[in-house]
Amino acid sequence: MTDTTAPSSTTSLRVKRVFAVLFPLAVLALALHGLAGAFDAHGYRAVRQAFHDFSAGQLLLAVLLGLASYACLIGFDAIGLNRSGVRVHPARIGITAFLAHALGQTVGFAALTGGAVRLRGYRSAGLDLAQIGQVVLMSTLGFVFGAWVLLGVALSLEPAAAALALPLHSGALQALGVLLLLAYVSAALLVGRQGRTFSVLGHGLWLPDRRTMLAVTALSIVELVLAAAAFYVLLPDSAPTGLPGFVGLYLVAVLAGLISTVPAGLGVFEWSLLKLLPQVAPGAVLAAALVYRITYYVLPLLLATVLAAAPTLRRPLRASAGVTRAGWKTLRPWLPNIIALAVFSVGAALIVDGTLPATHRYLRTASLPLLETSHLLGSLAGVVLLLIAQGLARRSHAAWMLAVAICVASPLPIWLRGGQVLIALAALVVAVALWSARREFYREGALLDQAWSWPWIRNLGLVLVAVVWLLFFVYSHVEYQNELWWQFALSGNAPRALRALLVVAMALAIFGLGRLLHSTRGPLPPADDATLQALTPVLAQAKDTQACLVLTADKAVLRDAQGLGFVMMQRHGGSLIAMGDPVGPPDIARALIWQFREEADRLGLRPVFYQVGEAYWQTYLDLGLGLVKLGEEAMVPLQDFTLEGRDRADLRQAWNRGKRSGLTFRVAAADEVPALIPALSLVSTAWLDDKAGEEKGFSLGSFDPTYLARFPIALVEAEGRIVAFANLWHAPAGHELSVDLMRHLPDAPKGTMDFLFIELFLWARAQGDTRFSLGMAPLSGLATHRLAGRWNRVASLVARHGERFYGFSGLRRFKSKFAPQWRPRYLAAPGGVHLPAALLDATRLISLEPRR
The missing domain is CATH 3.40.630.30 (Gcn5-related N-acetyltransferase (GNAT))
Structure with a gap:
């Protein structure tokens, strides 16, 4: 019987990943199409005029209200931590919660993204997984409770406004609002004075008691009202509803954005507000939404980047500087991710800036050759930043050097093409942050070697969809003709934008083609004769004949400082693979295991130990690696043979x-x-x-x-x-x-x-x-119990059904007739999705012709 579980499971996972990329793109495209339908041919002019109508007071108030909203969000973490009983430094709470919400609301999937930030931020403070899960749950419940109550109130009091965006009539929405309020009251009564405990994946989580629930709800209501007010102050005075009524409309738009799965509800949030505020001019709504995104999403991200660049956080020298030290320890693990997101944002801004027309006042004094050249260079710089940002998240040194060069140089083309000054300033801030955090970007490897994650592909696609829409929205009054591509004039904003988009498309095509044609990572240089000769004393003290594999001269060698031991290794795919345990005295071998882990980290590769024994299993576990059994080695005792x-x-x-x-x-x-x-x-x-x-x-x-x-x-x-x-x-x-x-x-x-x-x-x-090794019998000696681990079940299945391709049982029978003693051999590698990748890399490496 043929087993099809693994292939179908892999296909299903691939389909889910593709769907997770395409669905947000489709939703964004539909939302942007709906947005464009609300404007006439001069929609961009109306939006730009609305921008000019904003006063300094409105902008300042929007910033202050947004930051106050973030301060309330930090309170949810403090409440969740209070139950853990572990004392966490206030600076760590503040920075971790701020980063969790800033990254979560910008990237999307706030519970998962924010949960990852909290896991790294609070784990080192002594919290276990269940306690951190409690913090994530409290933060999520904080939003749910507040939105629950506010939405119920809004639907009960003003159902007509929500009916404009939802496919229900006013009476049904009003009844739904009443039901929401009754459900909340029932939930508050059910949790009781002690709360409720439930289990998720074996970890106990606690639903808050009635008092805590009411406190969290009150804090959430304040936070949501502040966030809504940060948008409301940007609307014109002619807005038909007051702040209490607008809060409900704001929540409907936020929930629509969450359901769409588009990061930060991009496009969906704006389209929903246009439907909910039909009396307000579309240009004013869209301008307010764009400013709100800058003050509520981009500004916190820039603040996080400034924290990364702050020199006081990088040198907590004084023993009394507890806040500084706690802040730096919390922030440091997230520096590459923060800076990568900031670089991605600057890249997107550069491409958007290349789409917008330059002002007529600038065009009267500009030089046409400089204008055309800088326009293309600025857009090209933007797309390069988009492509290398994920390399920064993975601490790539090559990506860091390229990002620093572009961020330092990009203000010049922005100035020459009459672009936005704020984008140039943001690029310089990011450049300072990159330089300040330069020690964090140490991993070697070519940029084409970086595997792209599905969320990053999705985000790149979202930027491109938005830019294409923006091009046609801004120049909707221009009739498209083939001659536009070849029109070079100071006033030719539309042709310049088309050519810039073509440069972006060509850069993406060249990069994608390079990824397809680029071979896997090249091998590390093998040890030369002088190095092998120097290993002779170490081999003379070896207790395992496997050490002799170093003399095949197809592997690199990692030695300790004293020259008493070594690890033989090679690189393939995304793995740095060590052959067997380190050779040398036990203390030296344990130190070499950590040294190998550091080398893999420096190269940006997953650490893999192939065919290791039981001597150092605890050290492998300390590295965070998992052990899976590859088979058993046949060892024939010779004393009584x-x-x-x-x-x-x-x-x-x-x-x-x-x-x-x-x-x-x-x-x-x-x-x-x-x-x-x-x-x-x-x-x-x-x-x-x-x-x-x-x-x-x-x-x-x-x-x-x-x-x-x-x-x-x-x-x-x-x-x-x-x-x-x-x-x-x-x-x-x-x-x-x-x-x-x-x-x-x-x-x-x-x-x-x-x-x-x-x-x-x-x-x-x-x-x-005294003993003779017959080598390993692959996939033998595995547990066959029905409750055995997944790897044992899969490997046993392969051994049974793969006999005609490789004689697993025949090889063991041949070795068994010499009455050997069997000792296990393992693969030590990161768990999860890294394990099959590590096995595949090791298998391919072995099957390669030596020295390839």
């Missing part, structure tokens, strides 16, 4: 059969190997042709004369010719012997390999070795 006795009858018969077939055994020393290479090459080529296989790498050696000449080689000869061979690995300190490359002629006598191993066991015992 003999061919005598009933239990060894099969081995004795195989050995005697080989003798009767004329097989002989000998071990050629390493200095004899170069002369044997031609004969060994014939055996190896015939073996590869018979198996229809190719040389592998990383976890085993290949037929390389230089590599083979480093080891003694076991030979099986018949009638004076070599019919089988195997190079020998030796771990002197562990008294362990093993083989790596095993090849035989297709016409070799039956049982040749059995004869080879039996002779090797006898020879190794005579040399004083």
